[in-house]
Amino acid sequence: MEKFNNARRGVALAAALLATASCAAPASEGAPAPEASVAATAAAAETRVETAPAVTTEINGIPIKGPAQNVNGKYLQTTLKADDPIFNLDMNLVTGDNVAAFTEDELKEAVRVASIFTAEEGIDSFLNGSNDNGDVGGWWAMNRDKFTSTLQEQGYQYLAANNSLVVRGAWDRDNAGNRQYWYDGNSTRIQIRENKISKIEVFSQWPNSVGVTTDLNYIIWGKNEAGEKYPINVKGHYYLNLKKDATTGGQWLIDGQNSEYTGYKKN
Structure with a gap:
């Protein structure tokens, strides 16, 4: 069963971006073949998140995970603060026929x-904004352990095919590369983040699983x-299906994903 980009649990999420065509990166240009080994692709990688310890500094109230780069x-x-309000569980958002599980x-x-x-x-991620489709293998x-x-294996093939597991092409980019994200090495690309959990679903049809939708x-x-x-305001929905049982070592791991972007606005 296809689990990526699949509208599960009755979540009505479309596979395609609903913003203008310029939002999406080229369909497959520069992407490694799905069957390519992760090790081989990573060895030839051009982009990385640099190894760095967790930091407590922040910009505009948004904490910094560490330095990253792409082409x-x-x-x-x-990243998120340990006490970010988004972590506060609102049981009113929990629905489904298997909540007691x-x-x-x-x-x-x-x-x-x-x-x-x-x-x-x-x-x-550093794949967001990589106009060469980025270092998918890296x-x-x-x-992958998430x-x-x-x-x-399905996830790597899906990612290599340039689908929406993570945002890929820069919002408001143009094919000539004249418009991109802002990079200076000393600041975040994210200026303001007001994401909120809108739905938590637990259904017996998908045992040991929880669906979480973020607005x-x-x-x-x-x-x-x-x-x-200049600022670009992006809105949409990002859905993750998480599974926790003996096969996941008792931890929550991603078992499905879907996303829908309702558009962006240049402010």
Whole structure:
């Protein structure tokens, strides 16, 4: 069963971006073949998140995970504070016929895992904005352990095919490369982030699983044709299906994903 980009649990999420065509990166140009080994791809990688300890500094109230880069430049990748309000479990958002299968602490941990992945990788990975489709193998080698074993090979093929597991092409980019994100090595691309959990679903049809939907609302810095910084407001929905059982070692791992972007606005 296809688990990526699949509208599960009754979540009505479309596979395609609903913004203008310029939002999406080229369909497959520069992407490694799905069957290519992760090790071989990673060995030839051009982009990386540099190894760095967790930091407590922040910009505009958004904490910094550490330095990152892609072919367009270096930036500071963002993360979430330990006490970010998004981690506060609202049981009024929990629906489904199998809610009793998990404790509140387990559901809270599922929300934490989903929220961190969404913030760090879903919208702010080094693949986001890589106009050559980026170092897919390098990203997958660093993140594959966040996925269930049954999805690891499928997930790499999906990512290599340039689908929406993580945001890829820069918002408001143009084919000539005149508009991109802002890179200076000393600042974040994310300026304001107001993401919120909108739905937590637990259904017996998908045992040992929880679906978490995040409503996206963030501003990312763009660079126009004149080389000037300007804000781009992105909105949409990002859904992760998480699984926790003996096969996952008792931890929440990603077992499905879907996303829908309702558009962006240049401010």
